Amino acid sequence: MTPDFHALGLSAPLAQGATAAGFGTPTPVQAAAIPAVLRGADLLASAQTGSGKTAAFALPLLQRLIDDPSQRQSNHARALVLVPTRELAVQVGGVVREVARHLTPRLRVVEAYGGVSINPQMQALRGGTDVLVATPGRLLDLADHNAVKLDAVQTLVLDEADRLLDLGFADELARVLALLPARRQNLFFSATFPPAVEALAASLLHDPVRVSVAESPIHTPDIAQRAIAVDTARRTELLRHLFADQGWTQALVFVATQHAAEHVAAKLRQRGLYATSFHGGLSQGARQQTLAEFKNGQWDMLITTDLAARGIDIAELPVVVNYDLPRSPVDYVHRIGRTGRAGQSGEAISLVTPNNAAHWRLIAQRQGLNLPLERVAGFEPTGVEVATAPARTEAQGNGGIKGKRPSKKDKLRAAAAQASKPGGSSA
Template sequence: MPFISLGLAPTLAQAAAELGFTAPTPIQLEAIPAVLSGADLLATAQTGSGKTAAFALPLLQRLQTGPSHTPRRVRALVLVPTRELAAQVGEVLRSLAQHLPSRPRIAVAFGGVSINPQLMALRGGADVMVATPGRLLDLVEHNALRLSAVELLVLDEADRLLDLGFADELDRVLALLPAQRQNLFFSATFPPAVEALAGGLLRDPRRVDVPAPAQAEAVVLQRAIAVDASRRTQLLRQLIKDNGWERVLVFVATQYAAERLASKLHHGDLFATSFHGGLSQGARKQALQEFKEKRWDVVVTTDLAARGIDIAQLPVVVNFDLPRSAVDYVHRIGRTGRAGESGLAVSFVSADTEAHWRLIEKRQGLSLPLEQLPGFEPTDVAAPAGPAGGGIKGKRPSKKDKLRAAAAAKTGQPE
């Protein structure tokens, strides 16, 4: 069934085709007509099901109708739990919108980086705002945008929004929105807290429940290797050459680390390049296509590549830096061993990250031997542990963590 049969405009159907969406996925097949009808939506959808396009396509079509605002005011708001997902959703929206007669302005904002460039980007207003809740509230407090004109609200990965402690921020954002709006609610799971949020948010919603597709069982061999942090690059180079790995996707923590490691590997006679949200859309698209064509040995990336990117027969994934969470670990290693193919996932564990690795193991039900390779036996000793309660995302509580703790202390409620 073609996309145009779902009620989409020809320009959007063509844009979907250009992004490789040849036919609607099950979630798109059910969700797009429901959203176009104006109904609220409650959807169960797994990562990789095509849910981003399921709300992005009808969202963009809706913006082609109705009043235009001068200066531009936010008409559609997409709330997401992480910076990586914010960047991914923003990229999909921009790609789908590039050939529209009235091209909407799309802004993306998330924490962990300076707010100033995001404030500057909003000087001309925005039609669509994709943001994490905390940074969105920061922008509102800086009078960079108002939410009183929002017609369409999307909560993407609502279960993770609550898991990451955004409940208070969500309540504050919802209080800023107009009462009359369309609400789209996407979640992979529905624990009681998510059910309660959906019940208070949605009005007579259409229910779409798309189970994860049955696939041939992937065979992913997982290894953990103990190595001093300063020797990881040398070990990675050695593993690639000794094992004859032809294509390797290497995950690091930051864009700077991606550029730095790719440069080091390239100077070490490996065809390596970087892939991250700081590159232009054209550069990212070209790097990914060339990697699929086996023109690069190594692509060094951030968690931007952990979701929504399918590289057929990718043999090896390496966690050069460990992921922030156990969920991100699953998404990372899920880039290999797809469609029943075998794959290998290797994680480097240094003295200072061993406790973090053990927590990932515990949450994923893993018990992997921590290997030591000849010539790379670790000598570093972990730094003394700080106060308890840092959590899996990092050693120190964030600014948000401290604010939540202060609020909890005032009310006498646990965090």
């Protein structure tokens, strides 16, 4: 029988906060992670998207803060949660604040991310904060302005750790690690742990508890996956046809680039659908407004880059469409994980063109998928499959799949080792 949150070691007010925030019975990752974090152990936790990873670190992190007699200091953070995107910072901060709502004394939670003015964030940090949820770039900006000091951080959480090690984050992460105290608790959470994350974990974590929650029939998302063959030039027409023919109420559509998001959204609007784009080129205010409008049902389709592939929770989203195929099987998992959440069913459709057919077979092989390549009447492809070389280039990395370059991994391992003092970090 699965224990409740109180039985896992959380105080009554915190367990009450978890219930009020909509967390009923602890999920497998929560049941395994919470006691380990409460003991002060370092943690390496892997579980599928939508499994409750945020609460798995937020709840015990808050418990350890309220049990600690030390008080927050001006301009200091007691706990740091690093996330890869602005949207995830807002979402994680909201969860932490919600489950802490019933605590006395109140804990302070601050979110820090780019795309908005830094001044309000600097002001929020003047009196110090108990939990700082931040993207690496904005965190370093705040540190450079002496708005926050990280030498008193007791717990570091890397949420979506694999994304944090994507190209562009490795150097920033190494700089952040150099600002942290050597003795601290480290919690790594992600749906996947590629070699670069394992290398960083080996250099930073001290005798970590490993939590790996395999999918089970009870907890596996109910997502019906399909692959449809179509010529590249007819994808937009097919998308419009499917929306009407399948009776979708909404769809989240993934494309490869910001330009494609704008272009496809414009073409769909010309064809009578309420479609809009969502990508990193928009201002933070525009992104928040667009996402809120989509969640409220004001848009039929949200055409997005991989910005929306992680950390964004859209209740009862019926379908995800890969208009452009993801670059890797890992990205495929995160994309389709936006549907079929919280016990709901969902559908994921990939549009397979002659240009990317070889890449689709590679993704399907890596994911263990055996999907028939469907053809929709009136949209049968007429193009001829291209040679495999272009498909490999589209997904280029290690072994034909996007991955971490060895030189990058070596640089990350060296930077992490330099940031860690002799003896490593500990609980």
